[in-house]
Amino acid sequence: MLRAHPVEAIRAAERPLIEAAAAAGDPDAVMRRAASGVAHHTAALLRRRTGGVYGRSVMLLVGSGDNGGDALYSGAVLRGRGCRVEAVLLDPERVHGRALQALRGAGGRVAAAGTGTDSSTPDVVIDGVVGLAGSGPLREPAAATVAALAGAGVPFVAVDLPSGVDADTGTVHEAHVRADVTVTFGALRRAHLLASPTCGRVEVVDIGLADMGSEPLTVLRPDPAEVGRAWPVPGPDDDKYTQGVVAVRAGSARFPGAAVLCASAAVAATSGMVRYVGSGSTDVLAGRPEVVCHPSVAEAGTAQAWVVGPGAGTGTEAVADIDAILARGRPTVLDADALTCVAGHPVVLRSASAPVLLTPHAGEFDRLTGGRDRTDRSGALRRYVADLRDRGIPATVLLKGRVTLVDDGETTWSIDPGSSWAATAGSGDVLSGVAGALLANGLGCGGEVAWPAVAAAVAHGEAARVAAGRTGGAGAPIGAGDLLRALPSAISALRGA
Ligand SMILES: NC(=O)C1=CN([C@@H]2O[C@H](COP(=O)(O)OP(=O)(O)OC[C@H]3O[C@@H](n4cnc5c(N)ncnc54)[C@H](OP(=O)(O)O)[C@@H]3O)[C@@H](O)[C@H]2O)[C@@H](O)CC1
Numbered sequence: 028m029l030r031a032h033p034v035e036a037i038r039a040a041e042r043p044l045i046e047a048a049a050a051a052g053d054p055d056a057v058m059r060r061a062a063s064g065v066a067h068h069t070a071a072l073l074r075r076r077t078g079g080v081y082g083r084s085v086m087l088l089v090g091s092g093d094n095g096g097d098a099l100y101s102g103a104v105l106r107g108r109g110c111r112v113e114a115v116l117l118d119p120e121r122v123h124g125r126a127l128q129a130l131r132g133a134g135g136r137v138a139a140a141g142t143g144t145d146s147s148t149p150d151v152v153i154d155g156v157v158g159l160a161g162s163g164p165l166r167e168p169a170a171a172t173v174a175a176l177a178g179a180g181v182p183f184v185a186v187d188l189p190s191g192v193d194a195d196t197g198t199v200h201e202a203h204v205r206a207d208v209t210v211t212f213g214a215l216r217r218a219h220l221l222a223s224p225t226c227g228r229v230e231v232v233d234i235g236l237a238d239m240g241s242e243p244l245t246v247l248r249p250d251p252a253e254v255g256r257a258w259p260v261p262g263p264d265d266d267k268y269t270q271g272v273v274a275v276r277a278g279s280a281r282f283p284g285a286a287v288l289c290a291s292a293a294v295a296a297t298s299g300m301v302r303y304v305g306s307g308s309t310d311v312l313a314g315r316p317e318v319v320c321h322p323s324v325a326e327a328g329t330a331q332a333w334v335v336g337p338g339a340g341t342g343t344e345a346v347a348d349i350d351a352i353l354a355r356g357r358p359t360v361l362d363a364d365a366l367t368c369v370a371g372h373p374v375v376l377r378s379a380s381a382p383v384l385l386t387p388h389a390g391e392f393d394r395l396t397g398g399r400d401r402t403d404r405s406g407a408l409r410r411y412v413a414d415l416r417d418r419g420i421p422a423t424v425l426l427k428g429r430v431t432l433v434d435d436g437e438t439t440w441s442i443d444p445g446s447s448w449a450a451t452a453g454s455g456d457v458l459s460g461v462a463g464a465l466l467a468n469g470l471g472c473g474g475e476v477a478w479p480a481v482a483a484a485v486a487h488g489e490a491a492r493v494a495a496g497r498t499g500g501a502g503a504p505i506g507a508g509d510l511l512r513a514l515p516s517a518i519s520a521l522r523g524a
């Protein structure tokens with residue numbers, strides 16, 4: 028499991044190191060350690076991209092703080108390895124003096140932004156514009172310089188964080204660096220897990236920081252192998268009931284496919300039993316004859332968990348069904364149309380005495396929150412969960428996206444499957460079916476639903492990867508049906524990871 032920390036915690040952990048270095052008369056000792064890590068990973072990127080390091084050209088984009096200092100010291104190291112190094116000072120009046128001296132001493136070129144920089148395109152750019160103290164988008168002249176270099180296809184190594192990405196919120200501002208590699212120090216920052224697609228490959232350099240624990244603002248990323256180990260499979264004493272019965276209320280005349288995708292995903296996720304309530308029994312049974320169908324919520328037998336919403340409609344009957352399902356007092360996944368019902372009739376959640384898992388995509392989350400704060404996705408999620416919990420609703424929310432977040436009011440989990448293949452119609456119906464089956468299995472007992480939600484998101488992302496890669500090569504677009512069919516292979520891959 029990876030842990031990513033807020034800036035305040037990082038600064039507090041770094042402080043004793045920096046103070047010890049200063050007391051020993053070498054105030055930049057920690058910074059040079061960090062910089063040698065940046066140089067090491069930049070050299071590795073140059074070798075991968077160009078086959079060598081000697082004679083390659085490196086541009087440093089140097090901002091006004093210590094992030095720029097890191098870049099300058101790393102440039103001095105790379106100069107020592109035979110690179111041509113040019114530092115572009117974005118604010119020549121405010122630059123880390125000793126680091127600049129080190130670069131000059133090593134034979135690096137220095138220019139102010141916009142004046143007489145080397146006209147040839149560098150082999151790599153080291154982004155030392157801004158790090159932990161960054162806020163808002165890249166300012167000029169950095170924004171125009173970064174855009175021109177990115178347009179020319181030059182790879183970027185970000186020092187600590189890609190500039191233009193907020194360290195705590197992970198907000199990616201319009202003007203920002205998209206890094207191929209991000210080199211950070213001692214421990215991950217929240218943005219590394221909240222904005223992972225913008226960070227590229229993240230390398231953590233050991234600067235002597237002590238191990239950091241968790242606190243409410245720590246973001247966690249699950250290890251796929253851990254999910255695989257926890258995945259429920261039948262044991263010697265199991266029967267269909269002990270593995271959990273999940274009931275699915277999904278589908279309508281307008282959206283019959285949602286019933287098939289959701290119920291079939293629940294069947295594929297565990298070896299328990301799946302009940303189905305809705306108008307799509309014929310279609311569900313055609314694909315999955317093992318599903319037990321019921322004419323109404325009232326007539327459905329016992330289930331350890333429920334899923335309600337995919338394609339299930341938003342009328343008064345749908346709201347009444349949600350109410351009836353929540354009144355059964357079992358862990359319940361509320362997805363798709365059920366979220367629209369909740370947005371229109373928030374009072375319906377009052378019937379929830381057992382844990383509920385809401386699984387909105389961005390648009391549904393906007394509906395639930397009445398237009399969220401777009402500058403802080405994880406913060407908006409935490410506030411929404413806290414608000415539900417303050418109202419006595421035992422809610423966990425899974426916010427879908429390329430980076431899916433799960434928050435139970437105490438912990439934020441981040442899942443990035445490494446690609447966006449899962450962004451396809453009907454893919455959410457598969458996810459809620461898997462989550463429901465895991466909840467029914469008992470992973471949701473004791474009021475905890477975050478872990479089954481996390482496990483479902485990991486398996487879902489893996490299934491998308493497997494499905495897209497089925498043709499080999501670079502992969503090919505998939506539909507939700509392909510994702511569904513890849514679930515067994517994905518679960519098997521996780522269990523073997
Ligand atoms: N000390 C050490 O030993 C170690 C330090 N470490 C390194 O230090 C880094 C933190 O350094 P730092 O605290 O000096 O701040 P840093 O992020 O460089 O920002 C500088 C100034 O930039 C400005 N600014 C803000 N937003 C901006 C924007 N969007 N675009 C442009 N400019 C913007 C803002 O100033 P303003 O102009 O707003 O007054 C801000 O004060 C950390 O990330 C790591 O790399 C590591 O080496 C470990 C050892």
Ligand SMILES: [K+]
Nearest residue numbers: 154157186188
């Ligand atoms: K940076």
